[in-house]
Amino acid sequence: MKVGILDSTLREGEQTPGVVFSVEQRVEIAKALSEIGVAMIEAGHPAVSPDIYEGIKRIVKLKREGELTSEILAHSRAVKRDIEIVNEVEADRIAIFYGVSDIHLKAKTKTTREEALNVIAEAVSYAKSHGVKIRFTAEDATRTDLDYLVKVIKTARDSGADRIGIADTVGILYPTKTKELFSFLVKEVPGVEYDIHAHNDLGMAVANALAAVEGGATIIHATVNGLGERVGIVPLQAVAAALKYHFNLDVVKLEGLSKVASLVEKYSGIPMPPNFPITGDYAFVHKAGIHVAGVLTDPRTYEFMPPEVFGRSRDYVIDKYTGKHALKDRFERLGVKLEERELELVLAKIKSSQTTRYFRDVDLLEIAEEVTGKVLKPRP
Ligand code: HCA
Ligand code: CU
Numbered sequence: 001m002k003v004g005i006l007d008s009t010l011r012e013g014e015q016t017p018g019v020v021f022s023v024e025q026r027v028e029i030a031k032a033l034s035e036i037g038v039a040m041i042e043a044g045h046p047a048v049s050p051d052i053y054e055g056i057k058r059i060v061k062l063k064r065e066g067e068l069t070s071e072i073l074a075h076s077r078a079v080k081r082d083i084e085i086v087n088e089v090e091a092d093r094i095a096i097f098y099g100v101s102d103i104h105l106k107a108k109t110k111t112t113r114e115e116a117l118n119v120i121a122e123a124v125s126y127a128k129s130h131g132v133k134i135r136f137t138a139e140d141a142t143r144t145d146l147d148y149l150v151k152v153i154k155t156a157r158d159s160g161a162d163r164i165g166i167a168d169t170v171g172i173l174y175p176t177k178t179k180e181l182f183s184f185l186v187k188e189v190p191g192v193e194y195d196i197h198a199h200n201d202l203g204m205a206v207a208n209a210l211a212a213v214e215g216g217a218t219i220i221h222a223t224v225n226g227l228g229e230r231v232g233i234v235p236l237q238a239v240a241a242a243l244k245y246h247f248n249l250d251v252v253k254l255e256g257l258s259k260v261a262s263l264v265e266k267y268s269g270i271p272m273p274p275n276f277p278i279t280g281d282y283a284f285v286h287k288a289g290i291h292v293a294g295v296l297t298d299p300r301t302y303e304f305m306p307p308e309v310f311g312r313s314r315d316y317v318i319d320k321y322t323g324k325h326a327l328k329d330r331f332e333r334l335g336v337k338l339e340e341r342e343l344e345l346v347l348a349k350i351k352s353s354q355t356t357r358y359f360r361d362v363d364l365l366e367i368a369e370e371v372t373g374k375v376l377k378p379r380p
Helices: 023-036 050-064 080-089 102-109 113-128 146-159 175-188 205-215 236-247 254-268 289-297 324-333 340-351 361-372
Strands: 004-007 040-042 071-077 093-099 133-139 163-168 193-198 219-222
Touching: 004 236, 023 040, 023 050, 023 254, 050 071, 050 080, 071 080, 080 093, 080 113, 093 102, 093 113, 093 163, 102 113, 113 133, 113 146, 133 146, 133 193, 146 163, 146 175, 163 175, 163 205, 175 193, 175 205, 193 205, 205 219, 205 236, 219 236, 236 254, 289 324, 324 340, 324 361, 340 361
Parallel strands: 004 040, 004 219, 040 071, 071 093, 093 133, 133 163, 163 193, 193 219
Antiparallel strands: none
């Protein structure tokens, strides 16, 4: 199975409310993405603003100088002006999108289905005449009449697109349906490869992406930290881990994910929630006594992915949920040897402080001194 990631942090990701990347930041993010090995980088929609235009130019230049390896894409509406601007920035591939559901045709472009096919054919052929590789994205594909969607894809293919993006623009899909859709399209319209662009409105974007791969999609759109319109799209870190563990696919260097996640967190100003998969602060932190005792004996009890794979480490917190195993381990790590009875006294004290969120090491030592009457000197 040949599957790659298209990272759209610089295009879809910048469509997150409040997010704007500077030219320098765009270049740095693209470098970091190429370093971890994403197959494609959607670097922006150059017709939107001069800085995006400039950013794509700089990224394309680095690609030509051999500093980046990913394929560089630029986004475009199905209009000549946009296509010409993409032509100027000399991206490796143009990604032309057009809303093809009846809702989009009626409300946005005010075209009939037939007229839309002409617009798509014209735009794709025009791009083709510039010699650039083309992805055509059927926007709102998942709310589009299936027979018409087939016509759209055939039109784009016959006009020169070698990739087709199936966009779940509103995030309405679920996995069974996703797999069915891709299996059908791959059979019905061969001669092109398919991308899945899954929005996360129902929290199923990663699952839908995996289902699309099972159905034959070969490129998954993702953004670092799952940024994007509304609640965003497939988060790169989760989908990369899922592809590794379910399909044994290496789509990016997993140990590099934390660094890119922090970089994008900083530049986007959107904090990563602590309970975010893989790169969140709590992704490998355990709490309940039973869990901590389990992972201290064998981490596989409550983890299927060792944190080291992602360059991270395992930890646990101490509060009223804590058990004796965890406490004993914590004091041992602090270089303090407590008798069984003393540990029990410390634990009782912890359990009687139900509203304390965390006991830090200094708090634990203080309690231990109190219950034992000894002066405890932790190992430096
Ligand atoms: C957009 C729409 C899009 C396009 C997806 C794609 C969508 O914001 O321009 O080109 O792959 O969700 O339909 O992001
Ligand atoms: Cu989108």
